Amino acid sequence: MELMIGGVKKKTLKFVRNNVVFSIALIYIVLVILVSVCAQWLPLNDPNRGTLLDSLTPPSYLEGGKEKFPLGTDMQGRDILSRIVYGARTSLGIASTSTLLAMGLGIFVGIVSGFYRRLDQLFMRIADVQMAFPSIILAIALVAALGGASVTNVIIVLAVGGWIEYARVVRSQVLSLKESVLIEATRSLGAKTSRILFVHILPNVISTSVALATVQMPMFMIQEAGLSFLGLGVPLDIPSWGGMMKEGQQLIYNAWWPIVFPAAAITSVVFAGVIVGDWVSRRYEKVQ
Amino acid sequence: MAAYLARRLVIMVISLLGATVVAFFVLHMTGDPTNLLLPDDALPEEREAFRKQMGFDRPLIVQYWDFLSGLLRGDFGYSYRYQQPALEVVLERVPATVEMMIAAIVLMLVIAVPIAVLSVMYSNKWVKSAYIAVTFLGQAIPGFVLAILLILLFSVQLHWLPASGNDQGLKSLIMPSIVLALFGAPQIIRLLRTSLASVMNLDFVRTARAKGQTQAKIMFFHVFRNALIPFITILGMQMGILLGGSVITETVFGWPGLGQAMVQAIDNRDYPVVQAGILLSAFFIMTINLIVDLLYAVIDPRIRY
Numbered sequence: 001m002e003l004m005i006g007g008v009k010k011k012t013l014k015f016v017r018n019n020v021v022f023s024i025a026l027i028y029i030v031l032v033i034l035v036s037v038c039a040q041w042l043p044l045n046d047p048n049r050g051t052l053l054d055s056l057t058p059p060s061y062l063e064g065g066k067e068k069f070p071l072g073t074d075m076q077g078r079d080i081l082s083r084i085v086y087g088a089r090t091s092l093g094i095a096s097t098s099t100l101l102a103m104g105l106g107i108f109v110g111i112v113s114g115f116y117r118r119l120d121q122l123f124m125r126i127a128d129v130q131m132a133f134p135s136i137i138l139a140i141a142l143v144a145a146l147g148g149a150s151v152t153n154v155i156i157v158l159a160v161g162g163w164i165e166y167a168r169v170v171r172s173q174v175l176s177l178k179e180s181v182l183i184e185a186t187r188s189l190g191a192k193t194s195r196i197l198f199v200h201i202l203p204n205v206i207s208t209s210v211a212l213a214t215v216q217m218p219m220f221m222i223q224e225a226g227l228s229f230l231g232l233g234v235p236l237d238i239p240s241w242g243g244m245m246k247e248g249q250q251l252i253y254n255a256w257w258p259i260v261f262p263a264a265a266i267t268s269v270v271f272a273g274v275i276v277g278d279w280v281s282r283r284y285e286k287v288q
Numbered sequence: 289m290a291a292y293l294a295r296r297l298v299i300m301v302i303s304l305l306g307a308t309v310v311a312f313f314v315l316h317m318t319g320d321p322t323n324l325l326l327p328d329d330a331l332p333e334e335r336e337a338f339r340k341q342m343g344f345d346r347p348l349i350v351q352y353w354d355f356l357s358g359l360l361r362g363d364f365g366y367s368y369r370y371q372q373p374a375l376e377v378v379l380e381r382v383p384a385t386v387e388m389m390i391a392a393i394v395l396m397l398v399i400a401v402p403i404a405v406l407s408v409m410y411s412n413k414w415v416k417s418a419y420i421a422v423t424f425l426g427q428a429i430p431g432f433v434l435a436i437l438l439i440l441l442f443s444v445q446l447h448w449l450p451a452s453g454n455d456q457g458l459k460s461l462i463m464p465s466i467v468l469a470l471f472g473a474p475q476i477i478r479l480l481r482t483s484l485a486s487v488m489n490l491d492f493v494r495t496a497r498a499k500g501q502t503q504a505k506i507m508f509f510h511v512f513r514n515a516l517i518p519f520i521t522i523l524g525m526q527m528g529i530l531l532g533g534s535v536i537t538e539t540v541f542g543w544p545g546l547g548q549a550m551v552q553a554i555d556n557r558d559y560p561v562v563q564a565g566i567l568l569s570a571f572f573i574m575t576i577n578l579i580v581d582l583l584y585a586v587i588d589p590r591i592r593y
């Protein structure tokens with residue numbers, strides 16, 4: 001028993017030593033996720049309420065700062081630290097939901113396109129037309145069409161922007177799997193198409209998609225932050241990093257902390273996410 | 289060649305039609321545009337009257353046809369906010385955007401090409417650092433984050449550059465174009481490096497070197513020219529990215545261009561301007577793609593489909 005535990009510890013240490021950057025990034029991301037999930041139970045100030053008396057307090061380690069607000073307050077006196085933590089919830093929540101949605105949509109289209117020739121033509125044409133459009137312009141059009149900034153709309157817009165990659169990857173997998181001996185054998189055993197789809201093709205396709213998702217999620221976070229910054233994403237009454245930077249920009253001559261801290265949050269989390277995603281997808285390619 | 293051109297034009301027309309459908313649906317996706325356009329406290333009778341007046345009670349196809357024929361006549365609708373035809377509003381803003389994009393493209397090439405060429409030719413510490421720096425600034429830091437941080441540094445702290453607007457000529461242009469250039473630079477560097485590296489190993493380069501040509505001449509005459517095709521493709525693709533990036537960059541820097549106009553239009557529920565902006569952007573991108581495809585056929589006589 002002790003030997004086993006010792007072995008695991010050693011293996012982990014060896015792994016960390018060989019993949020230092022990845023390990024740091026992974027630990028950081030896990031911490032961020034943990035903190036954002038447990039936000040309600042942490043001793044934080046109310047992120048949505050502040051008094052104007054506290055407006056624009058500098059971070060506590062600077063002159064004029066108060067201990068109550070470690071990272072300072074924004075124009076409305078709201079604590080920046082807690083807004084950043086709750087903003088993490090918003091960003092991570094939106095990014096993961098839209099990734100799931102995009103993945104679902106993309107996998108569906110990919111499988112259908114792989115199997116049915118005519119639908120394939122249709123979907124690939126749509127994909128081509130969509131790709132010819134700059135994605136931000138499409139996002140803007142979609143937000144306008146859906147009636148303005150809201151959390152649901154952001155998720156929809158992100159998912160619509162992101163289904164294509166999944167569809168393409170899944171489709172090519174399906175196309176090659178279709179011709180494989182396994183499928184041929186299954187068919188000759190009399191399996192219906194639906195059974196083939198679920199039992200044989202879907203599992204293979206899901207693992208590729210998950211690898212893709214780890215790379216996509218940071219991208220979605222950037223896009224959501226950008227849309228929120230433009231005022232087309234998360235409405236300002238919900239804490240979000242992009243929204244914080246939008247509000248912060250108004251006061252840029254008076255206070256740097258409402259801008260720099262959300263900026264650091266976005267950059268660091270996306271950077272770590274890209275590192276993790278990159279490593280995962282490269283590992284996955286090697287296994288393939 | 290003529291057949292190629294004709295085919296490309298047909299594709300472009302179809303894509304443009306697709307864009308008009310998208311623009312049309314901006315107004316109609318949630319069902320009844322009346323709710324989007326009127327304030328929330330409008331009375332039902334007022335809504336009915338509005339609906340009739342704007343023709344929203346007609347079948348969708350009829351409305352779309354109206355929309356399309358209007359476009360062909362140059363009628364892009366009337367901007368509610370500016371009390372001008374939407375097309376005018378949009379066209380007024382185009383020069384500012386074009387100015388920024390051209391500056392960004394120039395900067396992008398100035399940054400990307402030397403780094404790519406040098407990193408392929410020599411394996412030097414400075415070149416590597418430059419490469420990493422550009423990639424990090426362009427990809428890891430989201431554009432608007434970089435933009436705001438630059439403003440914080442150069443406008444608020446150092447007072448060197450203006451924080452917004454385009455009224456100070458070159459000084460105003462510097463930061464926006466740097467940010468926009470960094471949007472696209474990493475990809476260009478990567479692509480240029482790959483295509484340069486692949487050409488460099490080809491036989492005819494070895495022949496040239498054997499003949500005694502200097503490295504510089506080889507790089508220029510043989511290697512670079514052949515790397516031109518993927519280069520042009522990427523430049524064409526980058527136009528789309530730059531146009532998208534200009535939306536955010538213009539908003540951060542208060543640059544009065546097309547992107548900012550569209551974002552403001554959504555805020556103001558000024559849908560004709562949004563539609564005009566979408567259509568103009570689509571037209572612009574597709575024209576660029578068309579030109580790129582034509583240039584292909586010119587540069588490489590082997591490509592003639």
